[in-house]
Structure formats: structure tokens, C-alpha cells
Ligand SMILES: Nc1nc2c(ncn2[C@@H]2O[C@H](COP(=O)(O)OP(=O)(O)OP(=O)(O)O)[C@@H](O)[C@H]2O)c(=O)[nH]1
């Protein structure tokens with residue numbers, strides 16, 4: 488067994504060093520806050536087996552080897568599975584005879600296809616409409632999409648973390664929702680916390696708006712800081728945590744374990760996404776950001792998108808409700824707690840929640 492100590496400004500940065508040097512098999516033995524040259528930083532002790540239990544490259548010529556290789560490379564595995572699903576859909580497509588639908592149903596299905604709603608959803612909608620004679624389109628679509636608006640009254644648990652790809656709009660969404668809730672309920676005890684210490688900008692924005700609006704501000708550099716925040720949670724109605732965009736192969740589940748977020752039953756994670764990622768990119772993100780604690784999706788940059796089918800695709804694939812919609816770069820009047828009506832208007836009329844229409 489080889490042991491090594493890593494120090495960095497945050498657990499995220501220290502963990503990235505561990506991964507790049509010792510690889511995915513490394514085990515974290517300790518993860519604590521230490522002081523170096525008068526500054527708080529994170530120290531991780533990690534270990535890796537000198538003799539890997541399994542050969543680095545599994546034998547590909549046996550059944551076990553092939554399965555092992557596929558399971559090790561989960562992205563490859565996912566891609567294969569998605570190809571199989573694609574082939575099933577291709578087989579089904581000729582049976583999706585548009586002539587068997589009413590003109591209204593046909594137009595709606597064609598519209599959804601143009602909006603880049605994927606085949607899985609289209610097939611499901613087609614089958615639902617075929618099951619019941621004259622089934623209204625909205626009756627078939629309605630069960631596929633749910634909204635749980637991000638307001639102080641709807642979400643009753645204390646901890647809310649904002650996760651998602653770099654630059655997706657996590658920090659902006661967090662600040663906008665916090666300011667909105669504070670305006671609606673001035674007595675609300677809100678705390679803004681940043682776990683994104685590695686990138687100065689997000690941290691400074693959060694600190695700035697917390698100070699400006701009289702909200703509490705906390706920094707999470709290691710799991711000890713998160714444990715301390717849990718100890719003081721009773722004094723807040725809601726704690727909003729800004730997570731970093733995860734680089735490389737680090738997954739949200741790994742990151743949550745590193746900071747102890749996975750042990751907090753009172754925590755919901757909201758996934759912040761843009762609607763214009765490609766299909767393959769969505770699949771990659773779904774894999775990277777999957778977590779039992781995922782509770783909703785926040786869609787941002789709607790003002791920059793030209794199709795909105797991915798909102799329905801994601802709801803169908805992940806079963807998560809949509810909690811907020813963001814549609815502008817500024818801080819004012821650019822985010823709305825989501826409702827189903829807003830999303831359908833967006834999808835069928837290209838109308839943003841502020842009433843503006845997308846070209
Ligand atoms: N047009 C538009 N821009 C947005 C929207 N939401 C956020 N932005 C902009 O997108 C940029 C990135 O937003 P951030 O909130 O910093 O994104 P982030 O996910 O926190 O980024 P990292 O912390 O770097 O991973 C900023 O310039 C925001 O102003 C939106 O709904 N529409």
C-alpha cells in the first residue's frame with residue numbers, strides 16, 4: 488500500500504490531485520482542515536494498492552473480460568446501451584404510422600420532433616395517444632413533466648445544493664432565487680454557502696450579495712466546514728450551497744462523499760442545466776451528476792436556446808421535476824420558480840416566463 492498526503496486550498500482541489508496521481512482506485516484515509524502559513528486549507532491522506540487486485544487491462548477474449556471492460560468504462564457501456572435503445576426505436580418507428588393519429592395529434596407530434604424531443608418520448612406519446620380514441624395531446628404529455636417551484640413555501644428541507652456543469656449558471660441561479668425569496672419573505676433566515684473556493688469569482692459574488700442583502704455567508708473548504716454548518720443549521724430556514732463545476736472524471740457522488748453531503752438527509756441537490764447541450768453531452772452529464780439526492784432541474788439560459796425539447800427529454804429520462812427557469816444574464820427579473828404551464832408555453836409557443844417570445 489502506498490500512502491501520500493496532499494494539500495490544496497479546498498477538498499475539491501486536493502481530491503483532483505489525488506485522482507490525477509493515484510488514479511480512481513485511491514482510497515481517502517483522512518480529509519481535514521489544517522492551517523498552512525496562517526491560511527486554512529485542506530489536507531487529504533490517500534492510499535493506493537501497489538498490486539492492483541485485477542489486471543489493469545481486463546482480458547477481452549472471455550465473456551467475463553468483455554463484461555468487465557464494459558462495466559469499467561461506464562461511459563462506453565452507456566453509449567452501447569444508448570445505441571441498443573436507438574436501434575429498438577428505429578425498429579419501432581415504421582410502426583408509428585402518423586396516419587393513425589388525428590390531424591391535431593399529428594401536428595403536435597411533428598412540432599415536438601422539431602423541438603428535438605427524442606424518439607423515446609415521441610414513441611411514448613404516440614402509444615398513449617393510440618391507446619385512447621381522440622386522446623387530447625396534453626393528456627398524453629401532462630404526466631411526463633412535473634414542476635415543483637423553487638419558493639420558500641414549497642421546499643421545506645433546509646439544505647439545497649446547486650450542482651451542474653461549469654458555467655451552467657449555478658451561482659447566478661442561487662443568488663437570484665435567494666434574493667427573490669428574501670424579497671417575498673423579508674423575515675426569512677437565509678444562508679448562502681460556497682463550496683466553490685477554487686474559483687474566486689463565484690465565491691466573491693455570493694459573499695457580495697449576502698452582505699448586501701443581510702444574509703448569512705459561509706465557506707465550505709472541507710467536510711469539517713460542512714459538519715459545522717450542519718451543527719448551526721437550526722438558526723436558518725434555508726441554506727443554499729454553491730457547488731463547483733466538477734472537472735475531469737470526478738462525479739457528483741464522489742464529490743458529495745468527500746464533503747459529507749451524502750450523509751445529510753436534509754439535503755436536496757438541484758441540477759443546473761442549459762437546454763442546448765447535445766444529446767451525447769446530456770447523457771455524459773446525467774452519468775456524471777447522478778445522485779440519490781437529486782431533487783430537481785433548474786433550466787438556465789433559455790433566452791439563448793432555440794429548441795426546448797431537452798426539458799421534456801430530461802424529465803422523461805430522469806423523472807425529476809423542474810424547479811426554476813432562468814432567461815437572462817442580469818440579476819433582475821431573470822428567474823422564475825417553474826410551473827408546468829410556463830414550460831408548456833415555452834415548448835409550444837416559445838414564450839419565456841417574462842412574456843417575451845424567442846425567435
Ligand atoms: N443569457 C443568460 N446568461 C446567463 C443565465 N444564467 C446565467 N448566465 C450567465 O452565465 C455566466 C455563468 O454563470 P454562473 O452563474 O457564474 O455559472 P456557474 O455555473 O456558477 O459557473 P462556474 O461556477 O464557473 O461553474 C454568467 O455570465 C451569467 O451571467 C441565463 O439565464 N441567461
Ligand SMILES: [Mg+2]
Pocket residue numbers: 657658659683689729
Ligand atoms: Mg459558480
